[in-house]
Amino acid sequence: MADAILVVDRLEKRFGGNRAVDGASFEVARGSITGLIGPNGAGKTTCFNCIAGAIRPDGGRVTLNGQDVTGWPPHRVYAQGLSRTFQIPQELSGMTVLENVMLTARDHPGENLWEPILRPWRVASREAEVREHAMAMLRQVNLEPLAHERAGTLSGGQRKLLELARALMADPELVLLDEPSAGVNPTLASRLVEDIRTINRERGVTFLVIGHDMDVVARLCDRLVVMTSGRVMVEGTPDEVLNNAEVQEAYLGSQYR
Amino acid sequence: MLEAIMGLAMSLGDPTFLVTFQGAVNWSVGFLTTVAIFAIVVLGLNVQWGYTGILNFGVVAFFMVGAYTSALLTLGPATGFNAYILGLDLPVLVGWLGAALAGALLALLVGLPTLRLRLDFLAIATIGIAEILRTFARSGNGLVNRNEGLNGIPGFLAGTVDRGDYKWLLLAIALASLLLVYLLVRAATESPWGRVLRAIRDNEATAQAAGKRTTVYRLQAFVLGGAIMGFAGALYAHRIGAISPPGFTDLFGTFLPYTMLIVGGAGNHRGVILGSLVVGFFWFGTPLVQESLPDAIGTNVFVWRQFFVGLLVVMFILWLPKGLIAEEARVSRFLPRVAGGPSLRARITGRFRAE
Ligand SMILES: Nc1ncnc2c1ncn2[C@@H]1O[C@H](COP(=O)(O)OP(=O)(O)OP(=O)(O)O)[C@@H](O)[C@H]1O
Ligand SMILES: [Mg+2]
Numbered sequence: 001m002a003d004a005i006l007v008v009d010r011l012e013k014r015f016g017g018n019r020a021v022d023g024a025s026f027e028v029a030r031g032s033i034t035g036l037i038g039p040n041g042a043g044k045t046t047c048f049n050c051i052a053g054a055i056r057p058d059g060g061r062v063t064l065n066g067q068d069v070t071g072w073p074p075h076r077v078y079a080q081g082l083s084r085t086f087q088i089p090q091e092l093s094g095m096t097v098l099e100n101v102m103l104t105a106r107d108h109p110g111e112n113l114w115e116p117i118l119r120p121w122r123v124a125s126r127e128a129e130v131r132e133h134a135m136a137m138l139r140q141v142n143l144e145p146l147a148h149e150r151a152g153t154l155s156g157g158q159r160k161l162l163e164l165a166r167a168l169m170a171d172p173e174l175v176l177l178d179e180p181s182a183g184v185n186p187t188l189a190s191r192l193v194e195d196i197r198t199i200n201r202e203r204g205v206t207f208l209v210i211g212h213d214m215d216v217v218a219r220l221c222d223r224l225v226v227m228t229s230g231r232v233m234v235e236g237t238p239d240e241v242l243n244n245a246e247v248q249e250a251y252l253g254s255q256y257r
Numbered sequence: 258m259l260e261a262i263m264g265l266a267m268s269l270g271d272p273t274f275l276v277t278f279q280g281a282v283n284w285s286v287g288f289l290t291t292v293a294i295f296a297i298v299v300l301g302l303n304v305q306w307g308y309t310g311i312l313n314f315g316v317v318a319f320f321m322v323g324a325y326t327s328a329l330l331t332l333g334p335a336t337g338f339n340a341y342i343l344g345l346d347l348p349v350l351v352g353w354l355g356a357a358l359a360g361a362l363l364a365l366l367v368g369l370p371t372l373r374l375r376l377d378f379l380a381i382a383t384i385g386i387a388e389i390l391r392t393f394a395r396s397g398n399g400l401v402n403r404n405e406g407l408n409g410i411p412g413f414l415a416g417t418v419d420r421g422d423y424k425w426l427l428l429a430i431a432l433a434s435l436l437l438v439y440l441l442v443r444a445a446t447e448s449p450w451g452r453v454l455r456a457i458r459d460n461e462a463t464a465q466a467a468g469k470r471t472t473v474y475r476l477q478a479f480v481l482g483g484a485i486m487g488f489a490g491a492l493y494a495h496r497i498g499a500i501s502p503p504g505f506t507d508l509f510g511t512f513l514p515y516t517m518l519i520v521g522g523a524g525n526h527r528g529v530i531l532g533s534l535v536v537g538f539f540w541f542g543t544p545l546v547q548e549s550l551p552d553a554i555g556t557n558v559f560v561w562r563q564f565f566v567g568l569l570v571v572m573f574i575l576w577l578p579k580g581l582i583a584e585e586a587r588v589s590r591f592l593p594r595v596a597g598g599p600s601l602r603a604r605i606t607g608r609f610r611a612e
Binding site (some may be wrong): 052053073074075078079081082084086090091092093094095096098099102104107110111112113116117120123124127128134148149150151166170194200 | 258441444445449450451452453455457459460462463465466467468469470477479534549584586587588589591592
């Protein structure tokens with residue numbers, strides 16, 4: 001691929017005897033919206049965790065922006081321009097929705113121990129900017145009215161939206177979205193598809209999206225990567241992939257009711 | 258407060274030294290001074306455990322290191338049968354600064370190797386350090402005067418007022434120190450920095466995904482807390498004038514601060530100061546009413562008060578787990594205040610748990 005922002009090469013991760021990811025290889029083109037699909041337990045989330053540094057792969061290589069980031073800790077991968085959401089929302093339930101989003105901001109001097117004590121004015125002005133930005137992110141996912149509520153009071157679908165707002169807050173080059181529309185109502189889910197496309201087009205952000213909902217994935221993605229049992233089975237445009245007999249057998253047959 | 262103590266004492270019949278007004282005043286002044294020093298320790302613990310979730314079972318070790326450091330810096334050289342190092346005769350304020358640095362250094366020594374590992378390793382390590390320090394202080398010949406400890410530690414500004422009025426000055430110093438530490442801790446934690454700490458406490462994976470180097474933040478919080486505890490130890494040493502290893506028990510220096518934190522409301526600085534007052538009142542107040550308690554309890558009041566305070570903590574954990582003043586949802590003081598957490602009634606009846 002000419003310009004790949006992410007290259008995953010023969011990635012492996014075992015949990016005991018279970019080969020969750022078993023030599024998966026694929027690439028994500030810069031500026032694309034790529035879908036990662038496959039049946040439950042195919043190893044999609046484990047791939048995400050290995051790419052983002054949440055867990056260390058047992059083998060293989062992850063290259064982000066031309067840089068080998070295999071086994072890097074999450075904060076360094078983040079610094080390379082990656083942000084991610086969790087399949088099961090990991091919101092900070094005791095904190096406000098707004099501050100959940102603000103946490104992800106880049107370059108905040110106030111996160112330095114001495115700044116809030118010695119130069120509070122500097123922190124205050126950056127904090128105001130970050131707040132505006134976070135509010136804009138919340139507006140995008142319809143959560144603005146809940147900005148000052150505790151995140152623990154949100155519904156399941158709202159938590160998924162919060163995940164998305166938080167990931168986008170980081171001004172990423174590449175975003176990994178793990179089932180962003182699961183549990184979100186269909187109307188809002190269609191709007192999410194539109195929003196992601198808009199962000200992709202206007203800001204050039206690349207997306208790698210795990211999805212279960214075929215309609216959403218097909219409408220959203222330029223390319224699809226299909227995983228089964230820890231490996232990549234097929235890659236291609238949505239049309240190619242969805243009309244592939246093997247895929248219909250392995251994935252749609254068992255999953256798509 | 259004063260009326261409360263006196264009223265309590267009067268109604269319960271025969272307290273020995275609260276019958277006079279002067280006695281009550283003396284007791285209250287001493288009590289508040291002690292509470293203020295404890296509250297400083299608890300603020301340090303609030304940075305470590307309340308905000309960051311670092312379980313430190315060796316709070317007393319940091320307190321003790323601060324007490325000894327400041328004493329050794331400010332005492333004159335050892336004479337007679339005494340044997341201790343340093344004895345530099347430095348000004349008390351320098352001693353206090355040294356105590357805070359010593360607390361920070363101890364935190365760095367314990368935290369550096371353990372905080373990068375799983376969180377329980379630090380907790381296990383801290384269990385040991387208090388015992389190690391006590392044993393060391395008892396046996397290290399010629400280092401810190403063994404079991405006799407250090408005596409004649411100079412009071413801060415001791416010569417400036419009448420002996421009889423010095424207790425008021427001590428109280429003022431303790432309260433001023435508490436205010437200073439409160440403002441410092443507040444400035445540090447009610448901020449984006451504190452937001453990261455709370456994120457680490459509540460969900461480390463989220464904090465990491467948000468690009469935070471969680472071990473570095475943990476170490477910072479641990480060291481800041483350690484410095485504050487060391488400073489409190491110095492205040493204590495200069496207030497009582499004599500320290501020795503048996504005085505620094507886990508019960509007094511670790512258990513009590515935790516109960517104050519839990520009762521007051523972990524994560525809320527004003528809450529934990531209130532908690533220090535309430536638990537301190539239980540702890541230091543029980544001996545006052547010894548005479549009026551049933552004999553079975555009265556004769557063993559120092560054992561029973563442990564039971565009472567333990568019971569208080571259990572009741573809080575069960576019915577008011579967020580403490581007297583719950584932590585705010587808003588962390589950063591640079592953001593507008595959010596209408597408060599659940600009401601006291603909601604918290605007692607447990608309705609908030611349904612959220
Ligand atoms: N932390 C873990 N410990 C042990 N086994 C794990 C762990 N995480 C994942 N697994 C196992 O690895 C395999 C792949 O799981 P993974 O979550 O990556 O699948 P997935 O493709 O995301 O599935 P789904 O569509 O259900 O989310 C599964 O068999 C799962 O049980
Ligand atoms: Mg998954």
